[in-house]
Amino acid sequence: MASHESGNGDDRRPLRVGISGLGTVGAALIRILTEDGEAIARKLGRRVVVTAVSARSRSRDRGVDISGFTWFDDPVALAKSEDIDLYVELIGGEDGPALASVTAALERGTSVVTANKALLARHGTALAGLAEKCHVQLGFEAAVAGGIPVIKTLREGLGSAAITRVYGIMNGTCNYILTRMGNEGIGFEECLRDAQDLGYAESDPTFDIEGFDTAHKLAILASLCFETEIAADQVMVEGISRITQADIKVAADLGYKIKLLGMARKVEDGIEQRVHPTLVRKSSAIAGVDGVLNAVALETNHVQELLLAGPGAGGEATAASVLSDILDFARGGHVPPLGVPVAELDPCQRAPMRIHEGGYYIRLNAKDVPGALAAIATRMGEGNISLESVIQRPDLRASEPGVPEENSRTVVLITHETLESAVRDALERIARDGFIVGQPQLIRIEEF
Numbered sequence: 033m034a035s036h037e038s039g040n041g042d043d044r045r046p047l048r049v050g051i052s053g054l055g056t057v058g059a060a061l062i063r064i065l066t067e068d069g070e071a072i073a074r075k076l077g078r079r080v081v082v083t084a085v086s087a088r089s090r091s092r093d094r095g096v097d098i099s100g101f102t103w104f105d106d107p108v109a110l111a112k113s114e115d116i117d118l119y120v121e122l123i124g125g126e127d128g129p130a131l132a133s134v135t136a137a138l139e140r141g142t143s144v145v146t147a148n149k150a151l152l153a154r155h156g157t158a159l160a161g162l163a164e165k166c167h168v169q170l171g172f173e174a175a176v177a178g179g180i181p182v183i184k185t186l187r188e189g190l191g192s193a194a195i196t197r198v199y200g201i202m203n204g205t206c207n208y209i210l211t212r213m214g215n216e217g218i219g220f221e222e223c224l225r226d227a228q229d230l231g232y233a234e235s236d237p238t239f240d241i242e243g244f245d246t247a248h249k250l251a252i253l254a255s256l257c258f259e260t261e262i263a264a265d266q267v268m269v270e271g272i273s274r275i276t277q278a279d280i281k282v283a284a285d286l287g288y289k290i291k292l293l294g295m296a297r298k299v300e301d302g303i304e305q306r307v308h309p310t311l312v313r314k315s316s317a318i319a320g321v322d323g324v325l326n327a328v329a330l331e332t333n334h335v336q337e338l339l340l341a342g343p344g345a346g347g348e349a350t351a352a353s354v355l356s357d358i359l360d361f362a363r364g365g366h367v368p369p370l371g372v373p374v375a376e377l378d379p380c381q382r383a384p385m386r387i388h389e390g391g392y393y394i395r396l397n398a399k400d401v402p403g404a405l406a407a408i409a410t411r412m413g414e415g416n417i418s419l420e421s422v423i424q425r426p427d428l429r430a431s432e433p434g435v436p437e438e439n440s441r442t443v444v445l446i447t448h449e450t451l452e453s454a455v456r457d458a459l460e461r462i463a464r465d466g467f468i469v470g471q472p473q474l475i476r477i478e479e480f
């Protein structure tokens with residue numbers, strides 16, 4: 033156990049921080065702690081000093097001076113060091129040195145601050161239980177919606193209000209890509225490269241693009257909202273890699289924007305957690321959240337709806353959230369990491385997506401043969417799916433590369449509220465009828 037009774041070190045002594053990971057976020061944190069050192073000391077009545085650091089390469093130029101800190105090749109050794117009061121993990125990854133070093137720090141009685149949503153999505157319930165058992169803190173404000181204080185709001189800011197639904201834009205990289213594809217007509221790959229250059233994307237950007245990063249964050253939020261164990265494996269996940277300029281254009285023509293949303297709500301059968309591209313009306317508040325910005329909406333039984341918006345990615349914004357956790361720790365804040373003690377969390381019961389109801393955007397490449405459209409409409413009717421509109425868009429390229437344009441034309445269907453299972457069954461029949469080429473594009477519509 034740590035030698036400090038209060039768990040946050042002697043209130044007069046400088047708070048000694050050890051940081052593993054000196055990349056986008058770690059370097060930005062050192063920069064902020066250096067530049068704002070005096071302001072932090074005034075706020076806290078004590079200084080916060082970095083005493084130890086770890087990364088893979090000791091020689092890499094990080095744009096910040098690390099020569100005054102003790103260097104550790106091994107993050108676990110740093111986490112166990114007597115020379116720190118607080119361990120900050122900014123390595124990333126759900127296992128490996130991130131898990132080993134966080135576990136080592138907690139077991140030793142050293143509190144932890146992390147920005148690692150992959151780690152928490154996979155091990156968060158266990159790590160929260162370990163922090164409670166060792167009477168130390170586990171802070172992770174930076175892990176969800178970067179610079180937005182949504183974790184603190186959920187853990188401490190809503191009194192007794194019960195959350196009925198949480199949804200939002202929780203991945204800055206995807207929001208940045210979709211915004212620029214829509215506003216500037218720039219291609220997906222170019223936007224992704226720019227997001228990586230700006231330090232927004234994960235080291236493996238698949239996590240961003242395929243929706244897994246959003247799923248990690250949503251699972252953490254759902255646990256705090258519904259007092260359930262973190263269950264990232266129960267999140268239905270679809271990313272944005274199949275979204276084309278055609279989809280963005282048609283959606284815009286119909287008064288919508290496409291956003292990658294994470295949504296969770298309590299339903300009769302359990303907790304519905306889903307991540308997917310979504311058509312949202314341009315007039316909705318969430319549609320106005322563009323670029324790298326994130327937004328999290330909390331619907332509660334007391335306050336109609338709270339919408340928290342701000343930068344979701346980037347070194348500076350994320351490091352600011354890491355710092356907010358450091359300051360909370362320095363002030364002796366004691367809140368169970370997941371809002372309530374782990375022992376009081378319910379297991380998360382997954383609600384099946386097949387019962388989901390909503391509107392759908394369906395883009396098909398209908399063969400240019402007599403009766404194709406009629407056959408498609410018939411199948412929709414058989415599925416009891418009421419169509420709000422059927423739009424032929426011969427001006428748009430076929431959705432799938434390699435689909436012969438001359439043999440097909442783009443058709444877009446907008447449905448009224450209907451069951452997910454009915455839409456999927458109808459599309460299977462349409463495909464079997466042989467009147468379409470390539471894969472249909474199916475995007476859910478949400479009315480906020």
Ligand SMILES: NC(=O)C1=CN([C@@H]2O[C@H](COP(=O)(O)OP(=O)(O)OC[C@H]3O[C@@H](n4cnc5c(N)ncnc54)[C@H](OP(=O)(O)O)[C@@H]3O)[C@@H](O)[C@H]2O)C=CC1
Nearest residue numbers: 053054055056057087088089122123124147148345346350
């Ligand atoms: N970037 C962002 O906007 C945000 C990131 N996050 C999270 O913050 C964490 C860090 O992200 P980010 O700074 O972007 O990542 P980077 O890839 O920029 O930095 C990762 C750092 O970890 C170090 N590292 C990797 N493996 C080891 C190891 N085995 N031992 C010691 N150090 C190691 C790297 O060392 P080296 O430099 O020597 O290679 C590097 O300094 C991740 O969990 C990420 O999901 C959360 C919110 C926003």
Ligand SMILES: N[C@@H](CC=O)C(=O)O
Nearest residue numbers: 203204205233234345
């Ligand atoms: N790659 C993530 C970083 C912040 O969590 C994102 O783009 O949101």
Ligand code: NA
Nearest residue numbers: 173176177180
């Ligand atoms: Na946050």
